[in-house]
Amino acid sequence: MTGTTPSLTGGCQCGAVRYRLLKPPRKVSVCFCRMCQKAVGNYFGAFASSRIADVVWTRGRPSVFYSSEVAERGFCRDCGTPLSFSYPGMGTLSLAVGSLDDASAFPPSHAYGIEGRAPWFDEFCRLEGTRTEDDIPADELPAYRSRQHPDHD
Secondary structure: OEOOEOOOEEEOOOOOOEEEEOOOOOEEEEEOOHHHHHHHOOOOEEEEEEEHHHEEEEEOOOEEEOOOOOOEEEEOOOOOOEEEEEOOOOOEEEEEHHHEOOHHHOOOOEEEOHHHOOOOHHHHHHOOOOOHHHHOOHHHHHHHOOOOOOOOO
């Protein structure tokens, strides 16, 4: 991130697929529907919606899985990272917020599929926690070095 302008780049874990947004996302949302839960392997999917014309694939291209008759999901074929969701023909592409290099710069403004939200979810952000390094003995930390592509090109 430079100054107060968030990075508009992102990609998968291994770096085989990278993209750049020409403009900030138009809308950021989360979806608790069961289809999104399965697609991202988590309690919800978080997506930053842009016009397709504003997304430039700078390295590789995502593979596509047609998750229903009307929706498709992009992912990296090499490492499996979920990258996108779209309704073909609508002119928009929703990128997985976690794939953005600066995901925290884009807070969600809406939730979809709330019928799938777990009843305990309101307590989720109030859980006590520790930093990753706090739970790993210092002499073992080198083994935990990330092999993921860095959050930049």
